[in-house]
Amino acid sequence: MDTYILAIESSCDETSVSIIKNGSVEISTVVLSQMDTHANYGGVVPEIASRMHIENITMVLEECLTKANMTMDDITAIAVTYGPGLIGSLLIGVMAAKTLAYIYNKPLVPVHHIAGHIYANNLVKEMQFPLIALVVSGGHTELVYMKDNYSFEFIGGTLDDAVGEAYDKVARVIGVSYPGGPNVDRLAYEGNDTYNLPLPLDDDSFNFSFSGLKSAVINLAHNEQQRGNEINKEDLACSFENRVVDILTKKTMRALQKYNVKNLVVAGGVSANRMLREKLTILCEKESINLTIPEIKYCTDNAAMIGAAGYFAYKLGRRADLTLNAKATDQLK
Ligand code: KG4
Numbered sequence: 001m002d003t004y005i006l007a008i009e010s011s012c013d014e015t016s017v018s019i020i021k022n023g024s025v026e027i028s029t030v031v032l033s034q035m036d037t038h039a040n041y042g043g044v045v046p047e048i049a050s051r052m053h054i055e056n057i058t059m060v061l062e063e064c065l066t067k068a069n070m071t072m073d074d075i076t077a078i079a080v081t082y083g084p085g086l087i088g089s090l091l092i093g094v095m096a097a098k099t100l101a102y103i104y105n106k107p108l109v110p111v112h113h114i115a116g117h118i119y120a121n122n123l124v125k126e127m128q129f130p131l132i133a134l135v136v137s138g139g140h141t142e143l144v145y146m147k148d149n150y151s152f153e154f155i156g157g158t159l160d161d162a163v164g165e166a167y168d169k170v171a172r173v174i175g176v177s178y179p180g181g182p183n184v185d186r187l188a189y190e191g192n193d194t195y196n197l198p199l200p201l202d203d204d205s206f207n208f209s210f211s212g213l214k215s216a217v218i219n220l221a222h223n224e225q226q227r228g229n230e231i232n233k234e235d236l237a238c239s240f241e242n243r244v245v246d247i248l249t250k251k252t253m254r255a256l257q258k259y260n261v262k263n264l265v266v267a268g269g270v271s272a273n274r275m276l277r278e279k280l281t282i283l284c285e286k287e288s289i290n291l292t293i294p295e296i297k298y299c300t301d302n303a304a305m306i307g308a309a310g311y312f313a314y315k316l317g318r319r320a321d322l323t324l325n326a327k328a329t330d331q332l333k
């Protein structure tokens, strides 16, 4: 019998509901982004985000069911992002999921946001194990080894800033509007790698550090400003992006080798990055690695990925009851 997961994601500034069949087939997804509102403030304002989730969640849910031509009777279980993320935002999704589970008497499946990002890859093609997941988002930069479904072994991560966070801060310094990551990425493509920036934490570990690189960009911009020189935004963006992509790909390829793994998946908002996608594609082809990167629309936050992860969590018997609470931080497990 087919399993239909109705999934809810509200961890940051996207209100999203999706229905996913058997962990891989998207029946319908609705994503309502608040980006335009937060752009006025140069970043996500948590209080505004949670209020907007309250206003929109019912509408998004109804639209998703209508698009799928389904009712709650057709749904097997309800999956929801319980964390990590903005606590006020998460609470709205969790409350909505608990209410639906209670009213319609459906199993409730808690999903870790990063598990969702990883399982976005199962919407492209069935994930093969063992695999290495490169997780690159606004809050995470990690290498994860997965022996099997829902088995997450942390092998390295950032010691300070997440890569998306570094993108967003660099965007501000070089005067690029919100959202920083995609806009710096676009600029980088018009520039050349001319600025002398360091390759960050180029050591034998699987850890990352982006605050030094970020500071190098900030100092460079300030120094040029004091000298009355104009920085070349395109070139600075390109130089920054080159260092980020170089270190991410270098350590990822080394992890694949060390763990003797032939499958790589990429997860999180920064997997939308053009240079990262291109470089990984070339390197993996050369090393005969089976690479999967989600479609751009599944890279940033959406409920389809929560539905894909939710399916496997459901099959493994993971359940929450009505005491489920949102968690701003939580380990991937
Ligand atoms: O996964 P995500 O949507 O939210 C979190 O869970 O954090 O990731 C958002 C992050 C932001 O920092 C955004 O600037 C970054 O992903 N991002 C990018 C690109 N698209 C989004 N960074 C670099 N290049 C991009 N094309």
Ligand code: ZN
Binding pocket: 113, 117, 137, 138, 268, 269, 300, 301
């Ligand atoms: Zn995310």
